[in-house]
Amino acid sequence: MATTEDVRDNASEFTGEDRDRVRTSVVLPAYNEVDNIEPLIEEIQSVFQTEPTFSPYNIVIVDDGSTDGTRGVIRDLAEHNENVLGLLLSRNFGQSAALNAGIKQATGEFIVTLDADRQNDPQDIPDLLNMLVSGDSESDSYDCVSGWRRDRNDPLTKTIPSAIQTRMARWTGPDIHDFGCTLKAYRSDALAEIELYGEGHRYIPAKLYNRGYRITEIPVNHRPRTEGSSKYGTKRLIRGFVDLLFQVFWNRYSTRPVHFLGGFGLVSFGTGMLIGIHAVLSKYILGVPLLPNLPRLVLTVALVLFGLILIMFGFLAEMITKLHYIERDPYRVEVVIGGGADNK
Numbered sequence: 573m574a575t576t577e578d579v580r581d582n583a584s585e586f587t588g589e590d591r592d593r594v595r596t597s598v599v600l601p602a603y604n605e606v607d608n609i610e611p612l613i614e615e616i617q618s619v620f621q622t623e624p625t626f627s628p629y630n631i632v633i634v635d636d637g638s639t640d641g642t643r644g645v646i647r648d649l650a651e652h653n654e655n656v657l658g659l660l661l662s663r664n665f666g667q668s669a670a671l672n673a674g675i676k677q678a679t680g681e682f683i684v685t686l687d688a689d690r691q692n693d694p695q696d697i698p699d700l701l702n703m704l705v706s707g708d709s710e711s712d713s714y715d716c717v718s719g720w721r722r723d724r725n726d727p728l729t730k731t732i733p734s735a736i737q738t739r740m741a742r743w744t745g746p747d748i749h750d751f752g753c754t755l756k757a758y759r760s761d762a763l764a765e766i767e768l769y770g771e772g773h774r775y776i777p778a779k780l781y782n783r784g785y786r787i788t789e790i791p792v793n794h795r796p797r798t799e800g801s802s803k804y805g806t807k808r809l810i811r812g813f814v815d816l817l818f819q820v821f822w823n824r825y826s827t828r829p830v831h832f833l834g835g836f837g838l839v840s841f842g843t844g845m846l847i848g849i850h851a852v853l854s855k856y857i858l859g860v861p862l863l864p865n866l867p868r869l870v871l872t873v874a875l876v877l878f879g880l881i882l883i884m885f886g887f888l889a890e891m892i893t894k895l896h897y898i899e900r901d902p903y904r905v906e907v908v909i910g911g912g913a914d915n916k
């Protein structure tokens with residue numbers, strides 16, 4: 573069974589004698605997309621054959637614990653295509669972990685990420701890369717070019733929550749229209765500083781922006797899903813929203829959390845003091861009986877404070893988690909296939 577160190581060693585063999593020859597790596601996280609993987613790989617290969625400017629290229633497909641035969645398709649593609657590397661995770665770790673695994677094995681100067689459901693159009697890859705390298709009137713080049721699904725082919729159950737999250741995500745810094753679009757192009761040296769946890773893949777542009785990298789976006793084609801089923805559900809929406817709250821907190825207070833926690837502490841302390849002073853004045857000085865609704869007010873304050881404490885402990889736990897994983901990966905690669913890897 574391949575360990576994480578084995579995977580990193582095998583990455584040097586993937587492109588032959590000179591791994592630096594790879595100019596573009598395409599990273600595909602896949603979960604139960606058995607009918608989409610093979611035609612998507614053919615589309616990507618066709619794009620690079622038609623537009624060879626950013627070749628040589630390789631494709632890193634990461635199976636995130638699929639149960640529908642996707643693993644077998646990836647294994648076959650990796651064994652019969654010299655520019656395809658397959659990573660099979662030992663179970664379902666989530667899209668962020670799968671992307672993280674693929675990015676760490678990407679050997680290209682540029683890295684393109686896209687979903688495996690074929691809704692992202694590979695024909696947009698050259699436009700993303702051209703903007704990354706050549707830039708526009710605002711910048712000569714960029715470190716991240718994000719896809720903007722201006723005309724989405726998704727049901728309202730996906731587009732409405734996504735629109736709400738995107739509007740809130742603008743609090744994290746970059747003024748882009750679509751944080752949820754996986755189709756993005758990056759410079760590999762920029763991504764080297766980013767770690768992904770939870771649903772954090774949505775906020776990679778915000779993480780890069782916070783570190784001073786140049787971010788932009790361009791409209792991309794968004795196709796309707798023709799095979800398989802969407803993995804987007806209520807649980808994923810809630811996790812994404814919680815990760816958004818943490819990202820806002822991290823961007824603003826990661827170097828000074830006492831300002832955030834201390835502010836709430838002062839508000840809590842001040843509120844308690846005011847209630848106490850009011851009770852003392854009413855009963856012992858003014859001779860006025862306590863307000864009849866005071867017990868309910870105390871209960872409300874207690875519940876609100878308890879909720880804030882839970883949120884703050886959640887932030888603290890998140891920071892502890894980041895420290896815990898600073899020397900390790902939050903996933904395990906079970907098998908590496910293709911490119912001279914030692915298959916096990």
